[in-house]
């Protein structure tokens with residue numbers, strides 16, 4: 001299965017478990033790997049036949065604007081549900097980093113994978 005990549009996408013959102021975090025925006029950095037079959041799009045050179053990474057990035061910022069979660073876990077889980085539903089993504093890996101959240105760490109965060117990949121079919125040996 002082929003994979004579309006989005007790396008180090010930054011979005012501003014209200015996120016945090018502590019009171020002082022409820023009234024400020026903080027930046028999250030996201031990495032996404034989205035499974036899809038790119039062959040039809042490549043054969044026809046047609047954006048409609050693949051996952052439009054620009055549209056997905058725009059939707060992620062809309063999602064971040066519309067929600068105010070306490071935990072990065074909730075942000076990641078709900079965003080993955082949103083993207084899988086709206087873009088018919090069968091499998092994704094999502095990393096969410098919160099830069100500067102902890103002293104002496106460049107960032108903290110998590111990685112989740114959701115969905116399933118099709119079985120790999122082996123070519124028969126000659």
Ligand SMILES: Nc1nc2c(c(=O)[nH]1)N=C([C@H](O)[C@@H](O)CO)CN2
Nearest residue numbers: 015016017018070071072073101102
């Ligand atoms: N596993 C998590 N631990 C913590 C989170 C979180 O979202 N998931 N959040 C915080 C605070 O909001 C922190 O980022 C503020 O610096 C603490 N631990």
